[in-house]
Amino acid sequence: MIDKEEIFKQMREAIEAYDSEAAVKAARDAIDSGIDPLEAVEKGFAKPIRELGEAFDRMEIFLPQLMLGSDAMKAGMEVLEEAIKSKGGEIKNKGIVVIGTVEGDIHDIGKTVVGALLQANGYQVHDLGVEVPAARFIEAAGVHRADIIAMSALLSTTMLHQRDTIELLKNKGLRDKYFVIIGGAPVTPQWADEIGADGYARGAFEAVMFLDGNRGRWAG
Amino acid sequence: MNFKEMARRAESGPMMEAKDFLIKKVASNVMQLTGKYDIRWDGKTLVNLDDDLADRCWQAGRELLLSSGIYSMNSRRVIELEADEVDNALRFAPSWLVLGQGKDQVTIYHRNVEDRRLPFVFGGPFNADVSENMFVKLNEAFAQERIIDSLLFPGYLKQLDGQIIRPTSGLASRAAVLYGQWSREAVRRAGRPGMPITGHAVMGLNEIACTNEEWGLRSTDPRAMVLISELQVDDVTLTRLAYYIAYGCPIYIAFTPLIGGYGGGPEGTAIVAVASFIASVMLGGEIVHIGPQHIKFKQQTNQHSLFLASLVNQAVARNSHIIATTSHTTSARPGSEQYPYEFTALVLSCVTGGSNITGPRPAEPLGFNNVSPLMARLFAEVAHAGASMTREEAAPVVEKLYQRYKDNIDLEKTPRGKPFEELYDLESLQPDPEHRALYERVKEELKGLGIPM
Numbered sequence: 160m161i162d163k164e165e166i167f168k169q170m171r172e173a174i175e176a177y178d179s180e181a182a183v184k185a186a187r188d189a190i191d192s193g194i195d196p197l198e199a200v201e202k203g204f205a206k207p208i209r210e211l212g213e214a215f216d217r218m219e220i221f222l223p224q225l226m227l228g229s230d231a232m233k234a235g236m237e238v239l240e241e242a243i244k245s246k247g248g249e250i251k252n253k254g255i256v257v258i259g260t261v262e263g264d265i266h267d268i269g270k271t272v273v274g275a276l277l278q279a280n281g282y283q284v285h286d287l288g289v290e291v292p293a294a295r296f297i298e299a300a301g302v303h304r305a306d307i308i309a310m311s312a313l314l315s316t317t318m319l320h321q322r323d324t325i326e327l328l329k330n331k332g333l334r335d336k337y338f339v340i341i342g343g344a345p346v347t348p349q350w351a352d353e354i355g356a357d358g359y360a361r362g363a364f365e366a367v368m369f370l371d372g373n374r375g376r377w378a379g
Numbered sequence: 380m381n382f383k384e385m386a387r388r389a390e391s392g393p394m395m396e397a398k399d400f401l402i403k404k405v406a407s408n409v410m411q412l413t414g415k416y417d418i419r420w421d422g423k424t425l426v427n428l429d430d431d432l433a434d435r436c437w438q439a440g441r442e443l444l445l446s447s448g449i450y451s452m453n454s455r456r457v458i459e460l461e462a463d464e465v466d467n468a469l470r471f472a473p474s475w476l477v478l479g480q481g482k483d484q485v486t487i488y489h490r491n492v493e494d495r496r497l498p499f500v501f502g503g504p505f506n507a508d509v510s511e512n513m514f515v516k517l518n519e520a521f522a523q524e525r526i527i528d529s530l531l532f533p534g535y536l537k538q539l540d541g542q543i544i545r546p547t548s549g550l551a552s553r554a555a556v557l558y559g560q561w562s563r564e565a566v567r568r569a570g571r572p573g574m575p576i577t578g579h580a581v582m583g584l585n586e587i588a589c590t591n592e593e594w595g596l597r598s599t600d601p602r603a604m605v606l607i608s609e610l611q612v613d614d615v616t617l618t619r620l621a622y623y624i625a626y627g628c629p630i631y632i633a634f635t636p637l638i639g640g641y642g643g644g645p646e647g648t649a650i651v652a653v654a655s656f657i658a659s660v661m662l663g664g665e666i667v668h669i670g671p672q673h674i675k676f677k678q679q680t681n682q683h684s685l686f687l688a689s690l691v692n693q694a695v696a697r698n699s700h701i702i703a704t705t706s707h708t709t710s711a712r713p714g715s716e717q718y719p720y721e722f723t724a725l726v727l728s729c730v731t732g733g734s735n736i737t738g739p740r741p742a743e744p745l746g747f748n749n750v751s752p753l754m755a756r757l758f759a760e761v762a763h764a765g766a767s768m769t770r771e772e773a774a775p776v777v778e779k780l781y782q783r784y785k786d787n788i789d790l791e792k793t794p795r796g797k798p799f800e801e802l803y804d805l806e807s808l809q810p811d812p813e814h815r816a817l818y819e820r821v822k823e824e825l826k827g828l829g830i831p832m
Contacts, residue, residue: 221643222674223406226398263546263583265452265613267397268640272674315508315535316546316582344677349746361743361790362675 170203440653509534559595632664639674696733707738712796
């Protein structure tokens with residue numbers, strides 16, 4: 160007789176301890192015990208990762224903990240996702256995001272925070288890293304079947320490349336396929352309007368709220 | 380230990396992924412050092428009065444640098460440092476420098492905690508977006524404020540001839556040349572041809588093109604570079620350092636530790652900040668600028684940043700002779716009352732802690748030219764007055780000011796302010812009557828709070 164609650168508890172504790180290996184093990188135990196993987200996602204991983212995001216918002220934990228917690232969840236989710244796919248199902252996420260810092264810009268922290276917080280809030284996030292050329296954003300969005308392209312720029316000079324990505328999307332006839340959001344220290348709502356982005360977020364918390372609040376504009 | 384050796388280690392140190400450096404080295408070491416040195420914040424102090432805490436913070440920061448090193452982002456290698464190398468670099472770091480030329484030369488000093496000597500004032504557009512047609516006028520208006528010692532970052536030329544500038548383009552090099560020419564023209568028009576211009580043209584490598592002894596930035600002008608948070612350096616910065624060191628320019632290195640980032644809260648980020656001060660010296664920095672960032676706010680006058688700036692400057696002032704300066708980034712914009720309240724709180728916290736001052740600027744400007752030379756004058760006047768205050772005298776004033784603006788630091792709520800063109804008469808380059816009245820009114824208020832203006 161399997162103790163479902165005990166396995167869910169181990170999954171929750173793995174996230175709370177930021178332990179990727181323990182998250183993978185607990186996810187495998189869930190599958191091996193015949194637990195419905197969708198139930199395991201909801202009762203094992205969803206709650207602690209949501210709580211992690213809330214604790215980060217209150218500044219009770221900080222970026223390293225948020226990143227490690229998100230990584231642990233991602234590792235465990237891969238195990239569950241595989242099991243769900245083998246049964247012909249799929250994991251529900253809020254949306255698929257490709258995120259990166261634009262070409263010529265090596266600033267990492269801003270987009271890392273946004274990515275980790277989106278992940279903690281139920282989005283599937285593909286972090287492309289820094290110095291991402293316009294074509295790479297578009298290519299990755301296609302590969303990952305993204306709903307959203309999120310671009311960060313920390314310098315007044317490099318934010319120009321946010322515009323270039325949107326122009327390249329238009330050139331390829333793909334502009335309407337993706338919801339494009341931008342952010343970064345010098346980025347303003349006026350700049351978002353000027354280059355034809357779909358939205359702007361001042362910070363990571365605002366990015367989550369913006370995407371949640373504008374679901375009707377990009378989902379479906 | 381010199382730049383040559385740092386550049387060599389950037390190519391030969393142990394290889395590591397950036398994420399591992401930041402999580403396994405920086406974040407992990409900070410957590411351990413925060414406990415070891417008992418670095419705590421009580422959740423309310425804005426101006427640190429605890430000398431022992433400042434000294435422990437210094438020790439923790441030095442140990443963090445020794446245990447983590449500096450990460451070279453492009454080569455993905457760690458520049459590792461030994462204790463005697465760090466101590467020697469600190470020993471031979473300059474405690475004063477002469478900047479500028481001729482009768483406009485000025486000296487910048489290392490300041491001690493509660494140092495009665497006047498702080499050095501870096502004042503100017505501070506990398507605000509500046510339009511082509513206003514560049515010279517706006518910088519002239521700053522340079523004519525005699526209380527400003529060095530023109531600061533004369534502005535970012537985002538467009539030329541109506542065309543947005545791409546960083547590595549030929550247009551960017553042309554912009555860098557014009558940046559040098561127009562900055563020099565501005566100080567000449569203000570009657571201070573040798574006034575030091577602290578340059579940071581935000582053009583990547585192209586910015587070197589603004590260097591020229593006759594018409595541009597000279598070997599006597601500080602040249603600024605920025606480290607990447609946390610404890611990281613990239614090839615563009617190393618390349619600019621190599622050139623400016625060889626050219627003989629005073630080297631101004633800025634860093635921006637992120638509160639809520641890899642260092643954790645204000646306590647851990649203070650340790651990262653001390654480590655970054657020392658790292659800047661290791662890389663050749665002779666003037667070191669701290670500009671603490673915050674994960675929730677873009678500005679530096681929130682309670683976490685006030686405390687961090689106060690503590691870290693004291694740690695550096697008490698334990699080294701590094702020439703330190705602190706940037707001042709506010710929520711409110713020029714033209715509002717809140718703008719001077721915010722920068723005054725941070726100025727008092729920093730100046731009594733041993734720092735010189737850089738700024739001020741709004742975190743989120745209103746498009747182009749959102750600056751006020753008159754507010755830079757007030758900023759400098761507050762700093763001069765603050766030099767005659769103790770930390771105990773400054774602390775309650777900072778607290779009162781913080782209480783005035785704390786509910787409006789959210790950038791959605793902060794006062795809108797006005798651009799330069801609406802605050803100044805563009806013919807006479809004098810503030811308009813309304814802006815002057817704001818200056819006079821706030822200055823009286825600050826006197827009333829006990830600041831000996």
